[in-house]
Amino acid sequence: MDSAENSSDKRVDDSEFLEMTQQDPAQAKILRQSLEHLASGLGGPALKEMAQEVLSGRMGLREAANVSAYAEEAVQQSAPLAEKWAAMSDSERQALAAEGERRLEEERQKLEEERRSESENRSGGNRRHDGRGWSLY
Template identity: 75%
Template sequence: MDRAQNGPEKRVDDSEFLEMTQQDPVQAEILRQSLEHLASGLGGDTLKEMAQEVLSGRMGLREAADVSAYAEQAVETAAPLAEKWASLSDRERDELAAEGERRLAEERQRLDDERRAGPEGQSGAKSRHDGRGWSLY
């Protein structure tokens, strides 16, 4: 598709990823980061195109999964990872799971820190127009 090669003209909002991750903002951010890695060409041209389509908002992630060329490439790319996982001992799998949990915790902390800092990095400072603390009474 030529559209993917021209670069994304817009960026998909987080609702697409929140829906896929049961409203977990940390997992949604990790999903976005994974797609950004694929969009850079990490998984080959086919997955690069798919990721660019999703990140631009031209195609939903579920819709992309229904495109046979994208699905076939994803399965082909994931096969060696599945084989590697199957060859690991229970202890190695547990260690990888713990590493993943640590990464999620770090990402959760980073997101919390960003939220506390505010949209412009102003820790605690309120904009005149942010609506926090506003009351009719």
């Protein structure tokens, strides 16, 4: 079943996630990872189904949020987190926000390293024609 879920994960285009995260690839990747966790059953059967529908591309994330069964389950699952947030002090909230920012920055750095590596690999394959080290004299 994992291979079927993994193949369906690859069918959805990241453009929707980028739209939802204001074109931030790091946030889009974290959003995808969150949906993958939900698709594994982490949030219960309704959110599992919702995440699988979104990751497969059969349903958009905004569309899924408008399905009452999914929305109700999301509210129910997030209620304890909201209570915990409300009980935190300002300094605890700031620390948690800072941790989130650190995670985003780490993800941005990983993505940049991946882009750099891909770029180097592409340019490395054309060394014979790149003009470096060649001289007429």
